[in-house]
Amino acid sequence: MALLDIRQRTGWLFAAVVVSHIILISAQVTTKRGVPVLQEVTFGVFAEMQRGATSAVSSAQDGWQNYFALQQIRQENERLHKEVTQLQLTLQQERTLAQQSRTLQQLLDLKSTSGFETAAANVIGSGADPEFRTITVDKGTQDGLRTDMAVIAPAGVVGRVLMPTSRAAKVQLLIDRDAAAGVMVERSRVSGVITGVGSTEEFGFTAGLVELNYVPGSADVKKGDRVVTSGIDGIYPKGLPVGEIQSAERVAGQWRIRVKPAVDFSSLEAVLVVLKTPDAAAEHAQVATDGDR
Amino acid sequence: MKALGVLAAIALALALQTTMARFIVGGSAAVDLVLVAVVAVALTVGPVGGMLAGSAAGLIQDALASGVVGIGGLAKTIVGFLAGAFGQQFIVTAALPRLVIFVAATVLHGVVFMGLYYVLDLRVFPSPWKALGAQALGNALVGIVAFGIIESLPGIVERRRARRIRR
Numbered sequence: 001m002a003l004l005d006i007r008q009r010t011g012w013l014f015a016a017v018v019v020s021h022i023i024l025i026s027a028q029v030t031t032k033r034g035v036p037v038l039q040e041v042t043f044g045v046f047a048e049m050q051r052g053a054t055s056a057v058s059s060a061q062d063g064w065q066n067y068f069a070l071q072q073i074r075q076e077n078e079r080l081h082k083e084v085t086q087l088q089l090t091l092q093q094e095r096t097l098a099q100q101s102r103t104l105q106q107l108l109d110l111k112s113t114s115g116f117e118t119a120a121a122n123v124i125g126s127g128a129d130p131e132f133r134t135i136t137v138d139k140g141t142q143d144g145l146r147t148d149m150a151v152i153a154p155a156g157v158v159g160r161v162l163m164p165t166s167r168a169a170k171v172q173l174l175i176d177r178d179a180a181a182g183v184m185v186e187r188s189r190v191s192g193v194i195t196g197v198g199s200t201e202e203f204g205f206t207a208g209l210v211e212l213n214y215v216p217g218s219a220d221v222k223k224g225d226r227v228v229t230s231g232i233d234g235i236y237p238k239g240l241p242v243g244e245i246q247s248a249e250r251v252a253g254q255w256r257i258r259v260k261p262a263v264d265f266s267s268l269e270a271v272l273v274v275l276k277t278p279d280a281a282a283e284h285a286q287v288a289t290d291g292d293r
Numbered sequence: 294m295k296a297l298g299v300l301a302a303i304a305l306a307l308a309l310q311t312t313m314a315r316f317i318v319g320g321s322a323a324v325d326l327v328l329v330a331v332v333a334v335a336l337t338v339g340p341v342g343g344m345l346a347g348s349a350a351g352l353i354q355d356a357l358a359s360g361v362v363g364i365g366g367l368a369k370t371i372v373g374f375l376a377g378a379f380g381q382q383f384i385v386t387a388a389l390p391r392l393v394i395f396v397a398a399t400v401l402h403g404v405v406f407m408g409l410y411y412v413l414d415l416r417v418f419p420s421p422w423k424a425l426g427a428q429a430l431g432n433a434l435v436g437i438v439a440f441g442i443i444e445s446l447p448g449i450v451e452r453r454r455a456r457r458i459r460r
Contacts, residue, residue, distance in 0.1 A: 010341055014374050017348050021370060024363035029413050037413070 103269050106154035110272060114152075116237060117276040119143050121151075123268050124168065133176035133196065133208075135159075137271060140167045148235050150274040156241035156262030157181065157229060158271050169273075173265055174242070175208045182233035183212065183242050188220040191230050194242055194259060208265075209246060212257035219255065221248050227259050237274060299334050299342060303350045306330035311357065323424075324431040325399070327354050331373045332398045332432075333440060336385055340377030347373025361415060368405040372398045388437050395433035400425060 026038035033040075104120075111118050121137035139145050141164045151158040151171045159173040172179050179196040192215040197208060215221060225245045231238030243259040250256070310326040327350045335343020351366030358365070376398050385391055403425040410416040418424070 010344075010374075013341060014344055014370075017344055017370050018367060021348070021363045021367035025361055025367065025409070025413075028361045028363070029415065032414070 100269060103154075107270055107272055110152070110154045114237075114272075114274075116272075116274045118152075118272040118274055119145065120270060120272055121145075121169070122270050127170075133159075133173040133179070133265070134162060135171050135173065135268060137169050137171055137273070138167070139273060140165045140169050142166050143273075144275050145169045145273055150236045150240075151271050152240055152274060153263050153268060153271050155264065156243065157236055158263055158265075158268065160235050161273060171271070174261055174263070175210055175265060179210075180233070181236050181242065182230040183227050184230040185215075185219075185221055185245070186226040186228050188225070190215055190219040190221060191232070192257075194227065197258075209258045209260055210243065212245070212255075212259050215255040215257060217250060217253040217255060221245065221255055221257060223248055295338060295342070299338065299346050302330050302334055303327065303346055303353075307350065307353060307357070310354070323427050324435050325402070325428060326435065327351075328369060328372065328399060328402055329395065329432050329436045329439060331369050332376045332395055332436060333443070335373045335377035336380040336391070336394065336440075338377070339381055340374045343373030343377030343380075344370050345373075347371070360410075361413075364406060364409045367409070368402045371405055372402045375401065391437055391440060392433045395436040396429040399429035399432045403428065 023038060026041055027036060029037045031037055031040055107120055111120065119139050121139035121143075123135050124138045125136035127134035135158075137151070145161055145164040147161055147164060149161040151160060157174055159171050159176070159179060161169050162172040163170040174181060174194065174196060176196040179194075181194045182191070183194045184191045192212045194210050194212055196210055212221075212227060223245050227242045227245065229236040229238055229240040229242060241262045243261040245257055246260040247258045248255060306326040306329065331343060331347040331350050334346040338346075347369030348366050351369035352362060354369075355362040355365040376394060379385070379394065383390070385394060403421065407418045407421050407425075410418070
């Protein structure tokens, strides 16, 4: 009963009476625009309530839609991640193929312009011991490969066939410690012998330097000179690029020359094996003709 | 009984206000007898009674006047409530506290009443503070006298009864 007793809720009663009076006054008074205050206040209050309700509904709707959109975006994101990964893989494969195509194209160009009879071979392996700089190619005696045949790349001399089998061959690289080739300085025509230095401090087929030996102390040699094969060793045809002089120092009256190979041995993929040089072919034809006689 | 007494007091105040007040102080509305009655009721019965009495009396007064119905009602509702609340919290039996309450109630009523008219741009009161001061003084004097009469009424009735019994 205490709840029904208005004397127990004086404040509420007072507020109700005051509000009633305000409503009563508002119903009679008009604003400057001629609209009753009650109407304007009521409209204003309800307009704000409508605005709030609309805003709340819109927020809830947006939140709900965003939640669903977020779910979809998450799935889409995962799908796209997979797609990106797949595309990156495909791109890498395409790049590899493109690089291979370029290499093969360069080899093809070299084959057609060198005038040598050559056999193209893919590099299928490298030497097991870093002290011995060798590679393995996928061509062997079945393809005409013999020991001491020159192996070249578009950039220059790679090395020589060391040990051919029927279907593969081991190639000694020019940078191997035991490798040597007769060369000359292209500018001054000074002859010498290139020998591998090897690179015990580096593992794998990193580009190492080679030494140019047996160059007379009075010879005209300077840094930056191109070094090409001289053909005197009977292995490498004359005129193939070997490298560029990296440093040339005169020690005790003798040249100490370091040459940077023209070929990047770390990225060899395919090579050409020189089966016959034009001179050898002519010589071979001459021998055959003499034999027939 | 109390409600009837309240209604009677308000009715009497309204009747006097509408008929006799203009004769009291030079024809101007220097005394608001209805307000005096509301404050007296509030001090006697408390805030709820004061509020309801103020609300009813103010509305009737507004209806009888040509103003906006509710402004006087609101002003008297607030005054009745606050006077009642004040009367509950403090002992207001001496003349001086009553005088202060009547003055304060009149000022508050005037502020609310004229303020609402002013805010709503319905009417401008020239020199309102002067009129308000005069009315506060008038209300206070009438209120104290009225209170004195009301409080002495039971004693007068008792004395008459006693005289009748002696005879």
